Amino acid sequence: MAASLHAGTGRLEGKVAWVTGAASGIGLACAQRFTAEGATVVGLDLHETEDWKRSFDGAAKLVCADVRDEDAQRRAADEIVAEHGALDVVVTAAGVAAGGPAHLIPGDEWDRVLAINLKGTYLTCKAALPHMIRQRSGSIVTVASVEGLEAAEGGSAYNASKGGVVLFTKNVAMDYGRIGIRANAICPGFIDTPLFRSIFDLEAMAEQRERTRFQHKLGRFGKPEEIAGAALFFASDDASFVTGQALAVDGGYTAGKSIGVTEKMGLV
Numbered sequence: 001m002a003a004s005l006h007a008g009t010g011r012l013e014g015k016v017a018w019v020t021g022a023a024s025g026i027g028l029a030c031a032q033r034f035t036a037e038g039a040t041v042v043g044l045d046l047h048e049t050e051d052w053k054r055s056f057d058g059a060a061k062l063v064c065a066d067v068r069d070e071d072a073q074r075r076a077a078d079e080i081v082a083e084h085g086a087l088d089v090v091v092t093a094a095g096v097a098a099g100g101p102a103h104l105i106p107g108d109e110w111d112r113v114l115a116i117n118l119k120g121t122y123l124t125c126k127a128a129l130p131h132m133i134r135q136r137s138g139s140i141v142t143v144a145s146v147e148g149l150e151a152a153e154g155g156s157a158y159n160a161s162k163g164g165v166v167l168f169t170k171n172v173a174m175d176y177g178r179i180g181i182r183a184n185a186i187c188p189g190f191i192d193t194p195l196f197r198s199i200f201d202l203e204a205m206a207e208q209r210e211r212t213r214f215q216h217k218l219g220r221f222g223k224p225e226e227i228a229g230a231a232l233f234f235a236s237d238d239a240s241f242v243t244g245q246a247l248a249v250d251g252g253y254t255a256g257k258s259i260g261v262t263e264k265m266g267l268v
Contacts (some may be wrong), residue, residue: 011236013038016084018077020067020124021094023049025193026143029224030091030231035060037232039089042080044073044124067094067120070127077127087131089235092121092165093143097195099154110157117161118168125172125183132181140183141234142169143227146250149187162187166246173244182243184234189250191222217252219268 017034021027022043031041032055043052043062052062063079065072081087098105098113121142132138147155148162165185172183190196190212200209213221230249233239248254262268 008036010038015039015088016086017041017089019091020044023052026224026227027093029228033228073123073127081131089139090128091141092124102156113157114161118164137180139235141231142185144185144187170244185246187248189253
């Protein structure tokens with residue numbers, strides 16, 4: 001599957017794309033796919049990773065900055081336009097996870113999650129939008145979560161941040177659509193990324209990992225490349241009449257809850 005997902009067809013030829021959280025996971029997969037499709041890609045992340053180095057070997061620029069830093073985000077967007085003449089696509093893949101019910105999660109942890117996931121998304125868009133307004137065109141692709149569509153136990157801060165991303169994206173679509181700017185959210189299911197493994201590879205999470213996998217109707221966790229495929233659709237002209245949408249790319253996770261009946265019917 002990965003090979004076919006990376007087969008470039010030139011769908012972003014000549015486009016300039018900015019991807020946050022680009023050094024690993026979903027952001028890296030988007031940067032790789034967009035490059036294969038002909039885009040000039042600039043990434044933003046806290047630091048360069050070996051995966052980024054292996055993927056691009058200096059062929060794509062990575063800005064090392066924090067998405068919570070408004071000035072750094074503005075400078076990054078301005079420099080992209082100064083160097084490449086345009087900013088056509090933005091993907092906001094930077095994010096963190098944190099758990100805990102509301103009465104237990106520390107206030108500073110709540111603030112950290114909301115600041116990175118929600119405010120970081122807002123600041124990226126705020127930096128990019130003046131350039132897209134001047135162009136009267138652009139595609140913004142935010143990365144939310146299935147937990148932005150429905151709640152999950154113990155995910156108060158994360159759920160709130162991703163739900164906020166979904167509605168913020170719809171607001172951007174409403175405010176800027178008439179000048180040619182589209183905005184859509186991708187809501188991934190549970191995707192096998194370094195962030196995912198840092199949580200679900202813990203021995204204490206073995207049972208929860210299996211329960212979560214079972215709720216994906218395709219019987220497996222997703223791959224970053226599969227989210228990149230959805231991001232490519234939103235970024236490309238194939239989605240020229242699509243805006244304000246929140247697309248679940250989740251292997252059927254939000255289709256409904258499984259209780260094991262399919263196993264009794266032999267449909268496994």
